Amino acid sequence: xxxxICFGEVLWDIFPTGKVIGGAPLQVAARLSSLxxxxxxxxxxxxxxxxxxxxxxxxxxxLTGVYIKIDQxxxxxxxxxxxxxxxxxxxxxxxxxxxxxxxxxxxxxxxxSSADIFVYGSLAARSxxxxxxxxxxxxxxxxxxxxxxxxxxxxxxxxxxxxxRKADLIKLxxxxxRYLAKHLGADNESLELxxxxxxxxxxxxxxxxxxxxxxxxxxxxxxxxxxPGFEVDIVDTISSGDNFLAALLSKIMDCETEKxxxxxxxxxNALGAVAATKKGTTSKISxxxxxxxxxxxxx
Numbered sequence: 001x002x003x004x005i006c007f008g009e010v011l012w013d014i015f016p017t018g019k020v021i022g023g024a025p026l027q028v029a030a031r032l033s034s035l036x037x038x039x040x041x042x043x044x045x046x047x048x049x050x051x052x053x054x055x056x057x058x059x060x061x062x063l064t065g066v067y068i069k070i071d072q073x074x075x076x077x078x079x080x081x082x083x084x085x086x087x088x089x090x091x092x093x094x095x096x097x098x099x100x101x102x103x104x105x106x107x108x109x110x111x112x113s114s115a116d117i118f119v120y121g122s123l124a125a126r127s128x129x130x131x132x133x134x135x136x137x138x139x140x141x142x143x144x145x146x147x148x149x150x151x152x153x154x155x156x157x158x159x160x161x162x163x164x165r166k167a168d169l170i171k172l173x174x175x176x177x178r179y180l181a182k183h184l185g186a187d188n189e190s191l192e193l194x195x196x197x198x199x200x201x202x203x204x205x206x207x208x209x210x211x212x213x214x215x216x217x218x219x220x221x222x223x224x225x226x227x228p229g230f231e232v233d234i235v236d237t238i239s240s241g242d243n244f245l246a247a248l249l250s251k252i253m254d255c256e257t258e259k260x261x262x263x264x265x266x267x268x269n270a271l272g273a274v275a276a277t278k279k280g281t282t283s284k285i286s287x288x289x290x291x292x293x294x295x296x297x298x299x
């Protein structure tokens with residue numbers, strides 16, 4: 001059975017209507033676990049009421065283990081969420097926070113070295129302590145998945161390129177791909193050409209680009225796979241990308257044929273779409289809901 005470790009931020013997403021637990025690594029770990037991939041989260045919270053409540057919420061999720069330490073000097077993380085005129089979420093990720101200071105223990109090092117999947121993101125590189133810990137773990141991790149998460153002003157492009165070059169799989173959205181490709185010197189209007197450019201530039205064989213309601217494109221080796229997405233009544237898209245990634249990771253390491261990769265991409269798109277029909281970042285999603293959506297498109 002595959003096992004996964006997710007490294008990085010755990011925090012509160014503060015919406016105008018209230019707060020919910022957040023952080024891409026946490027959401028990916030929680031969904032992976034619900035899909036039958038035992039997962040653990042490595043992070044840090046503050047010694048405060050927000051941290052204790054956050055930890056209690058995390059422990060209620062179906063995770064096989066939690067490696068979250070308590071920092072005595074920095075507060076539990078928060079991200080203030082605003083929405084632009086198009087309804088897209090904008091994040092003010094507060095700094096410093098406890099998750100900027102993730103240090104390692106022998107237990108964490110041993111757990112990561114024995115895991116099949118190691119998921120990490122660009123936000124964890126905004127501070128020296130967590131960044132140094134992340135690089136140490138990348139040196140021993142097996143299958144490394146880089147979840148690009150561009151959040152201004154935490155966009156050190158040189159660092160992001162280094163982290164991409166460490167990855168076996170890079171996951172990003174279409175806007176992030178366009179931004180990175182242009183920054184690195186590509187002048188392509190084509191999504192596919194930008195993906196191939198990024199793959200060659202970073203020497204990464206697998207790249208997945210999410211496209212919102214337009215689905216996703218996956219490069220593995222020299223083969224491109226795509227899916228147009230599913231039409232659903234959207235309620236909340238905040239966690240769709242993280243749910244998509246978890247679903248893809250639950251399948252991709254066992255893929256061998258074109259059929260396998262296509263089915264993995266369909267499944268990931270379906271789960272991401274179902275997540276968008278629900279309120280909250282760690283909502284319950286049944287296998288039946290996913291299969292009904294897939295079958296509905298096929299019929």
